[in-house]
Amino acid sequence: MAYVISDSCVACGTCQGVCPTGAISEGDIYKIDPDVCIDCGTCADACPTGAIAPGE
Ligand code: SF4
Numbered sequence: 001m002a003y004v005i006s007d008s009c010v011a012c013g014t015c016q017g018v019c020p021t022g023a024i025s026e027g028d029i030y031k032i033d034p035d036v037c038i039d040c041g042t043c044a045d046a047c048p049t050g051a052i053a054p055g056e
Contacts, residue, residue, distance in 0.1 A: 004054075008049045009052075013026070015047055
């Protein structure tokens, strides 16, 4: 189960800078590669808009 980024994302890039595995890529909103995410939660803690949460 990987973390996912919702459309509350404002594309600030904060999460990309803190992810230890490089799972996050840039776009209109940022995106997490579920095959690379290790579920650490670092990005969710860092996100200023609370856009990142564990996937279901
Ligand atoms: Fe990266 Fe951890 Fe966020 Fe997964 S949960 S995208 S490994 S910072």
